[in-house]
Amino acid sequence: MAEKLEFWFEFASTYSYVAAEEIEEKAAAARIEVAWRPFLLGPIFAEQGWRDSPFNLYPAKGAYMWRDIERICQSKGIAWRRPSAFPRNGLLAARVATALDGAEKLAAFVRAVYRANFSDDLDISEPSVLKEILRGLSLDEEATLNRANDESVKRLLRARTDEAKSRGVFGAPSFFAKEELFWGSDRLELALKTLRE
């Protein structure tokens, strides 16, 4: 078995959505396993002096991103609706994903949260939204949310975010292949190629 592809994602990130939609099929085709790594961009951005998404702080960059994402989703056949709020707080969703770590349904949960945010325009910071997603995956929503709010899960998510920062992550999605960092959904193929070589 080859090394895994590490997929570091933030639920508020539009380009992470694109990567989440593509990664399983592409990784399976390359016979590479994915290690899902939810983390938080907020603390990393805050260290750079940003209290908001750079797409809001830099309007020209933001305007471009919205058009670029629309084009990308259209060309790849990915469902897309511009959310009415951006960025949405992905903290609770990231805690749930961290709590589900290793579980069979983690990937399905991640994809469902992204679709809720970027295709159904639902507020993914709302426990009720996450509960419905968990129910749809036949997971015990109350038990999972309780576990997500456990101190050990909070600590693990903080440790993951610290790890991302210490390994040079500055945006999302980020991939690691053979300890090399790749940033952006459009670097997924190159990261997979690096692992196959």
Added chain:
Amino acid sequence: MAEKLEFWFEFASTYSYVAAEEIEEKAAAARIEVAWRPFLLGPIFAEQGWRDSPFNLYPAKGAYMWRDIERICQSKGIAWRRPSAFPRNGLLAARVATALDGAEKLAAFVRAVYRANFSDDLDISEPSVLKEILRGLSLDEEATLNRANDESVKRLLRARTDEAKSRGVFGAPSFFAKEELFWGSDRLELALKTLRE
């Protein structure tokens, strides 16, 4: 004849170098003509509050860029040496490129300046460096530099930079295809595809 592909580039920009190395072959294969548009990122960055390259202001982003560019150049067979100074002031080179606008040798001049900066580690803000490049292209270096410093050329370059900003450009390289903006050397294919459709 199809619409032209507008290629907006800044001489200090590493990813613009990659695009400059690739654009002629790829555009020719797609039977699309390139409109070369030198402009300055400095005034656009300054409006965002940046007095330096974001790759210097945000060290994690910068560290990634240097590795990413090295990988890209290696995989594409593009000569690369990390310059000992970054960003180098491309103002004079941009004025020369503006003065050469429409001339047969503009593309060759642009490529040679990029190679001087990013492969030969030469200071492209030095008139002597640009003169040698012009000489190598059998262009009259004194006459061309004089024209580059003419008020009309300075004005045209400023107008181009204003145009870029007003059309939503926030980084380099940028492409316009059917009035759609594409940002980054890795969007070149998509911009060409947009023109072919």
